[in-house]
Amino acid sequence: MAKHSGYMDRALRAQDPRYARILTKLGYARRDLVAKAPLVDDLAGLREEYRAVIGKKAFHGWDAETIRTKIEEAQGS
Structure with a gap:
């Protein structure tokens, strides 16, 4: 099974805020993946x-x- 190493996969895993800003504008923001802190x-x-x-x-x-x-x-x- 090959790992995906395309541009979008690398960009989504990057910690660079520029990627986050650009991908958010493109509609790739994943706010549904934010974990809620347990009490x-x-x-x-x-x-x-x-x-x-x-x-x-x-x-x-x-x-x-x-x-x-x-x-x-x-x-x-």
Whole structure:
């Protein structure tokens, strides 16, 4: 499988702000790829609550909603 090494691929990966400005004008801006920062304090608090309720550490790959669900299941039982 060959890697793409065309002009647009190199330009999109470049950190040069000139490329960003030009590609934005051409309509190639990818604002949908901006990651949202997770609420670390909320997640850390949920992890502590999970540890207090369950007695074990929460799996690090779980998001806040999954931890809330697991805590509710444990408290309901």
